[in-house]
Amino acid sequence: MRATIIHGPGDIRVEDRDYPAVHLPTDAVVKVTAACVCGSDLWPYRGVKPIRRPSAIGHEFIGVIESVGADVGALREGDFVIAPFVVSCGACPQCRNGVTVACDRLAGWGGKDDAGHRIDGGQGQAVRVPLAESTLVKVPGVGEPDEALRKNLLTLSDVMATGHHAALSARVAPGRTIVVVGDGAVGLCGVLAAKRLGAGRIIAMSRHADRQAVAREFGATDIVDERGDEGVAKVRELLGGVLADSVLECVGTKESMEQALHSVRPGGALGFVGVPTGGAEIPLRYLFDKNITVSGGMAPARTYIPELLADVLAGRINPGRVFDVEMSLEEAPEAYKAMDERRAIKVLLRP
Incomplete structure (x- = not known):
């Protein structure tokens, strides 16, 4: 599959990498239908945040579940989902108090711990999502959203x-x-x-x-x-x-x-x-x-998505207006340039 890889400051490439698979019983694999470049992605792009090795990038995406692990019961293949930008267990004291970005089972930005709970870059054609049932939010009654709804749903993942x-x-x-x-x-x-x-x-x-x-x-x-x-x-x-x-x-x-x-x-x-x-x-x-x-501080998106989703689906808010530029995944290097040079408010990427 194709995915966006950051190699160093100003060096974004779209490259081939292995298609993700379920590794843990709590995993799901999501086929990405829309992703985007975040303002925080610009910090490593600008050299403000160090890059130790080439790595997949991106933490905002929506898509369709392709496969799930044995312990995932509430999500099924074909469900349309929103991925908040940090994974969370949903059961620890922090998650129960709504501060999902400080989940006790995770350590640091991106959701990484010694059990292999790491989320790959969202700016690609598919993503393995750990702790899928407590992280992903199913969008009820939606198969493939139209353009306006797709943009609105994607904003809920972060901005x-x-x-x-x-x-x-x-x-x-x-x-x-x-x-x-x-x-x-x-x-x-x-x-x-x-x-x-x-x-x-x-x-x-x-x-x-x-x-x-x-x-x-x-x-x-x-x-x-x-x-x-x-x-x-x-x-x-x-x-x-x-x-x-x-x-x-x-x-x-x-x-x-x-x-x-x-x-x-x-x-x-x-x-x-x-x-x-x-x-x-x-x-x-x-x-x-x-x-x-x-x-x-860091927003607990997983906590907020359900109430914001209800307003989006009811047409009460239309945050997708922030996407003023849309590009193909292969154009990710240009998307970063456009964001960095403030020629775009926010770029949506089509895998």
């Missing part, structure tokens, strides 16, 4: 769930004023999540016309393209002299965290979901003085 996590962490609620820092797919989904949760005023910080248009479509009431102190001043002006009740930080850099912290009012809340890079840190004394609540 829509992550935007939702940012909104919940920032205590978004009806009537609260919101600032979203970051206009990538996660930030735009954060705007949609805030709207879904009933936010009153939603300010999207964006300098790109195409992303601003999506933000407004998703529910942004205002756009701020200023940054730093000027951005903070603009937020204050829009909100009648005060700062935002809730701020969603959806980038992960030092600059984005500083922008977020200084855009939230004293006593407000900040939800951060951007993967921390470039010296991003939390100044405890500033939080202490301003009584700002900070929460967030």
Whole structure:
């Protein structure tokens, strides 16, 4: 089969590799019908995250189950499924508390432990999924979704769930004023999540016309393209002299965290979901003085998918709008370039 392999910074190739098979009784093999490039995939592509050896890449995909292990009872061949970006057992204290990304049976990003529970790269034609029954989410009544539904379902594997996590962490609620820092797919989904949760005023910080248009479509009431102190001043002006009740930080850099912290009012809340890079840190004394609540981290997508899926299937939300470019799997190197150069918000890959 064909799969996307990262060899080093800026070096993405589509190569042949062995077709996956069931190895453990809890495994499933999924034929991928759509995958995508994530903003976090750009960190190794840019050399920010080290690459020790050529490896399959990608953690967002949807598809059809081709085979299952002997212990998988709730999923069958032919089921259409969404794969959250981290595998989870569903039974440990962390999973039962909804924090599936901290599953006790797993160790680290990607779901790897000494029992061989590792998920191969999702940017390929098929994937072996460990702990399939507790990880994959079946989409009821769906065989092969149409283009719009396919895009919507794919966002649930990561970006829509992550935007939702940012909104919940920032205590978004009806009537609260919101600032979203970051206009990538996660930030735009954060705007949609805030709207879904009933936010009153939603300010999207964006300098790109195409992303601003999506933000407004998703529910942004205002756009701020200023940054730093000027951005903070603009937020204050829009909100009648005060700062935002809730701020969603959806980038992960030092600059984005500083922008977020200084855009939230004293006593407000900040939800951060951007993967921390470039010296991003939390100044405890500033939080202490301003009584700002900070929460967030890696989104437990497996926990959120069922409720978000219900809204997608009912047509209440359409997060698939973040996919503005679609390419074949063979074009994965160009997909990475387009994302890296910000010529695309998010690229969908067709295996």
